[in-house]
Amino acid sequence: MELKYVSPAIERNFRKRYLVNSPSTSLNSENSSSKLHSSSHTPISMYKIPSPGSFISNLDKDIVKACKINSSEIKKIQDKVEMFLTEVDEKIDMIKAHPAGSKSPIDYMPVKPLSTTPRKIPQSSPTKLTILKRKQKCPEARRSIENLMKTQKDFHNKKSKEDLLFKLQKSLGNIKTPCIEDLYSKIIKNEHSFETYKNLRHNTEIDPFKIFNQVCSNEKIPPVPILSKIQDNSLVLNRYRISDPMCSALGDALSFLPNLTKIHLDENSMTDLGGMTLLKGLILQKNIKSFYYTHNEIGGNFSKVFKEFLTNCPLTELNLRGCKVIGNHLLDLVKCLHACKTMKKLYLSEIGFPNNCVERLSRYIKRSGINELDLSWNQISQEASLKFFKYMKFNKHLTMLDYSWNILGSEEGDVCIILNNMLMQHPSLMHVNLSYTQINDNNFLSLTPGLQTSKTLVCVHFTGNNISQRKINAMMINLIASYKQVCISDSANKVYHPAQSISMQTKSVTSTLHNIKFRDRTGKCVSSHRDALANIGNSCSYNDRLDGREIKEVIFSRYLGETTIKDLKNWAVSEHCWVCERWVPFTFKISTLMLETICSVGEYKWSMQILAPVKLKCSFNLWEDISLEDYDANVYEYIGILPPGHHRFWVINNNTDVCVTKQFSRRKWDGYIVNEIIVPIRNYDLEPIEKIKDTPLAFDKNKSVFKNFVEDTEQTRKIMFENDKKHLKLSRIIKDETLLVNVYGVLLSNFAVIKEIFDATSARSNYPNIGWLDFSSFCEQCQLLDNKFLNRSAIDRCFIAVNVDLDDLDDNPQQELCRYEFFEIIVRIAMCKYQDLPLSPGEMTQKLIEEHIFKYSDPSLAIKFRREKLYCNDVNDLLEANLTNCQALFTKNRERLGRWISLEGYKKMIAKAGFNLKEDDIIKAYAFSKMSILDEMASADSYDRMLFVEFLESLGRLSNAVYGHMEISLTEMMDKTLESLFIKNGLKKRAPEVAKEENSDDLDN
Structure with missing residues (x-):
């Protein structure tokens, strides 16, 4: 047979797959091996193709099991294996004839007709299982790849060769199937991986875009222009259909793209396998902070790689909204979240959470540092909601919670009671969305204490619930005692012209009011894509898309921002949420010297007027008057929170003239000259206005483990002294009753300190009493000895006199001092030491206590x-x-x-x-x-x-x-x-x- 050319890439592919996976065993009979390669297969043997025994690695278990069950089946299995080998031989002949294609032509006929009778293999004893004996790995496989690399001098470096070998192995490492024919077809299909890495051999710098284009070309798929989609280290491919081959190409390219921090893939119809392939490329980035993977498929393959992705990347924002989770892999997905310690924003809406997943997620949220959480549209049950809010009581970092379109309302109201406790205790929660949660009037009123006592809560959504206007008014009375209209209340789809005092539909691109969070007629968020990642968007291009909306928003809101904004401190009912719509504080400063009068007030029909020297009439609050406050000479100021977009206003001076100011741009609007401003969108996240410090709670002994410990008080000390006084023998040395009472008063007033000194001295060795040696040391320490009256002999006499037991107490040791004896010996020593001074016994005792006992002794400091x-x-x-x-x-x-x-x-x-x-x-x-x-x-x-x-x-x-x-x-x-x-x-x-x-x-x- 004529020797035909075999592509080096196919040969390396062929060698790499089968030589790596073949066990290092050899056939028992070398003759059998030679026979298998003798007839009509000389070209393949010249290329050192492995023996047929190496092709049956995936049949080991089947053959062993068959041999053990019935030895008579071995021949049938050998025939089956030989049939596979025959087909592989024919495939190799086809590849030699057509090296450039991965598929045989339509009119392809085998060079050699396919044999219907398998070639005979020498039989051996079934018990020895000789067919399972393998030939050792062919060492030429690695050498052939290394020889190929030596064509470029860069690959003489050992590290470069090892890196390339690792990438080659990793590219084909996932190809595992028991069928040899399928294995071979997959190897041919993944030929592009070898071609790509072969081209990289000669490139000193890796170009990820060339990799991507090369892979797309090999797969014959149109490449997505990813270069134009990368801005500010962010890749946004929203609403592109990304197939599995495209995912493979993106995975290869993403592994080499430098410094990517954001990957947003929204509505790409990606499969579970494609998502896994893409994640493998993202793992090598190691800097991904924001990952959006919405309305795609998630299964077992994705979950396995997802945990490694969360471990290796410092992810702070994750969005899996609307993903289709296959089978029971949602629990695995939630378990993977525990691997991420840096998460700040988590969006898991429209997935569908069973009860066990909610509980597992709640445990993670409770311990994490997540600031923003979206669990809307999951139909979470009341039972799961009850556990969720119980866990949230222990969370300290959450600021934004969207729990809309889940089930909270019930006749018992247990969930709302737990929710109310959470609102009262949470230290940082600012925004809660409870729309369409089946809350009734009673449930609604049970949340009043939470809104009243929360120090950080600013917006709560109640849209779409069965709440009557009477209960809303009752809530407002409870919150602020009287209803107060503020500028957050406005019509979402209409703007009033001051001259006409009628409503007109907004159709122009310069709509007065703008919603960043658009909703359809059912209230569902339908357009929340963020294609421009660096800046959320240009506010001047936003239009009001709520025309014709039938659902009326019910939002309780207040503003706890700058202290200069006074009107928004109280709660009010609104159709707008300044948090969701990203309103920002804005300051008007108007100088009366720069005003230009355009007409008089009488030309307009004003619906509302207030008396003020200088005031504004603005479109953002339906042209109601806004009074300006004095800021400086001829300068007036107003600070408010405004929605983003175009806004128009006039300045009314002295309640007579309608003016425009040169400090802001002027435009013609419907035939009128107005000032116009463009308020930017708030592009920063909110935090509590005042950082609620975790001030430690005061220690409450009655609620602690020490509640049963009885401390000394004035009353207990008096009881102890009265009990000790019964055994004192001071009446024998102080005959005057008045003087004796005076001494008792001195001892009682100093009882606390003397007792501490007694406890410290008695604890040295003879606890609970004081021995003679210890008391001698105590006297020396307190410098009681002198050369006049109080020497050691005098102290010994006092010690002996005190130990005389007149009451014959069994618990009183004869050679030691108990507590009452310690008090008595202090009096005796004082009267001995100061006997020449004109002092009473009480004064002597006080003098000794102050000048010696308190001054030089060591109290126990137990208290x-x-x-x-x-x-x-x-x-x-x-x-x-x-x-x-x-x-x-x-x-x-x-x-x-x-x-x-x-x-x-x-x-x-x-x-x-x-x-x-x-x-x-x-x-x-x-x-x-x-x-x-x-x-x-x-x-x-x-x-x-x-x-x-x-x-x-x-x-x-x-x-x-x-x-x-x-x-x-x-x-x-x-x-x-x-x-x-x-x-x-x-x-x-x-x-x-x-x-x-x-x-x-x-x-x-």
């Missing part, structure tokens, strides 16, 4: 720590989130027969956690966390019984003892401490945020 650090919302949130774990930890370490933890049990718990603390620090954490004992002699064992609320406080003090040297907050210290304690006891710490989200997620309980 200060509790008030300044422990009692705060952050600590409470952490403990509240882990309250169950803390209770379990407390139960594991408490005494067997009691509901408390002893000091020894507390020490064991800390030792088990591995904290390296001194015993003094542990005792202080335990002692300072205890509530005061009102009568310690009646219940002295209470000092060794730590209750659960005391245990919670001790966790904070323990954390400060362990991590106090670190410059972190107490909450962070406690977080580390709890983690260590919980791990050693088989518990798991929970973060406050996770606990709140879990609690909020379980909204039905």
Whole structure:
């Protein structure tokens, strides 16, 4: 047979596909391989075509399964495989004869007639499965491609060769089908990919437009002029029909286009497969911030690549309006949204959301930073709406919400009640569209508190709901106490001429009022395309397209912008939404020195007049008078919010003259000279007028985990002192009753500080009492010793005298000071130290307390720590989130027969956690966390019984003892401490945020 030429591109295509996917095994019999290639296939073997065994990789599983089921079927399967091989041989002969075409001609006849009888393959034992043994990969495949690259010096670079090989493999990596004939046809069909990359071998700079044009040429499809559609790093291909081959070409081109940030594809009739191909090219951009993919198809293929796209691109705006979602892939699409952390604007209207998708989306919105959300026209049920607004109560960033054409209204009004709570609590929501949501009168009035208390809400749409005018008036009375007409109320499709006082239809391109958000007779938005991305549009070209509209808009609106705009602060009912229509603040400054009188007021029939030195008559408010305020000498000013577009006005001076001013352009309008202005469209997004700071709520102990902790008060201190006074022996040294009462008064007035000093001293070693050595150190620290009366012997005598127990109290240790004895010894030391001074015992005690005890001693500061650090919302949130774990930890370490933890049990718990603390620090954490004992002699064992609320406080003090040297907050210290304690006891710490989200997620309980 004559050797015929085979295209290098086809050969590389052929080698690349089958050599990559063939397993690295060889046929058991080399003779069989040689026989298969012996007859009439010499040219192919010269090109080192792989053995037939490498073509059946997709039949492995079928053959193995067949062999295991019935060994008698092996011969039939081998015959079937041989038939495939025979057809492939004939296809190769055809390609050799016609290398330039991918399809055989109509009159094509095979060079060799197709054999009806398959060639015989030597049979082997079925159990050995020799037909599955493969020949090892042919190493010439990669070398042949590398030799091809060596024609250009740039590809001597190892990195360049590897990059090209990777692109070649990626281009054909998605071609997977079990049928060899289909595989081969797809390889031929994708020949353009190899041709494109072959041409790129000789280009040092990649031109994406050449790639696109080359691919379109190979596919024989007309290319879209994408170069002319790219402006300001934005590609807008709205309403172009984009087929799958076009998507493939765009995907190749988009992967090389530089610095694209916006891709808008609206109504392109793209399929699921085409969308996936396009997304693969967009992933390589990595800078896409705005992606519009509306009225196209979304399925499993798109969803798989969509998650990677959201992960790699810093997307801030996503629009999937009106997309046809195949099967149940909407839930997969919503799950993909969790991969995007930068989303700010999300439009998911006209898709159709089942309940499970709404709940999943709500979880994402609750945690995200999305500012603008559109869920209109989805027919969301009441049940799903109820959960949605429950989740929205925890959102803090949303400013714009379109929930129109969903179901909210009901006789019970549960959804509207939850919605009202959300409006009252939300810190940034400004605009809500509730049109056509089946809201009735009762539902409508239930939203009144939300509109009244919201600090940021400015516009709420109620169009198309079953609301009576009486209820609208009642709402207005509740909002502003009296109805006030403002300039936002106007007819959408008519303009009044001041001379005629009648309405006339607007037909000219210079329509007075303009709607940016156009709607049809049913209220559905029908024209919201934004083809000019850099600037939303030129306001002077907008026309009023609401002529003949039968639906009357019902919009509650107010303006919370500049403080100089005073008339719009109150709520009013309007047919216009200045937020949707992108109205902007505008300032008129009129100088009376530049006025030019054109006629007198009497020539016009004014319908309304107000008395003002200088006033405006403008078209944007139906030519009603607008008074100007004095700005400066001979200068008057008006600041208002105006719709974009053309507006005309006159200046009325002294209520007599109709004037125009030279400060604005003048035009003739219907035979009259008027001033004319063009108000631009607002091209910036709205934010709350005043940033609502998240001021932390004041800590409320009664609502915290410490609510059962009883702090010291004046009343409790008095009770403690009265109980201690019963055991004092001061009457033995102070005989005068008056002087004794005076001493008691001094001790009671200083009780709080002295008790703190006692707690700090007793916590050093002999808790809950003070030993002799500790008291000696205390006297030295307070510099009580002198060389006159108070020496060590005198202090010892005082210590012994105080420890004499006249009442024979069992709970009073003989060699230590309890609380009442500490008060008594202070009085005895004062009377000993100052016995030569003409002072009463009370004055001596006060002098000693002020000059020595308070001045040199160290109080426990337990109360200060509790008030300044422990009692705060952050600590409470952490403990509240882990309250169950803390209770379990407390139960594991408490005494067997009691509901408390002893000091020894507390020490064991800390030792088990591995904290390296001194015993003094542990005792202080335990002692300072205890509530005061009102009568310690009646219940002295209470000092060794730590209750659960005391245990919670001790966790904070323990954390400060362990991590106090670190410059972190107490909450962070406690977080580390709890983690260590919980791990050693088989518990798991929970973060406050996770606990709140879990609690909020379980909204039905």
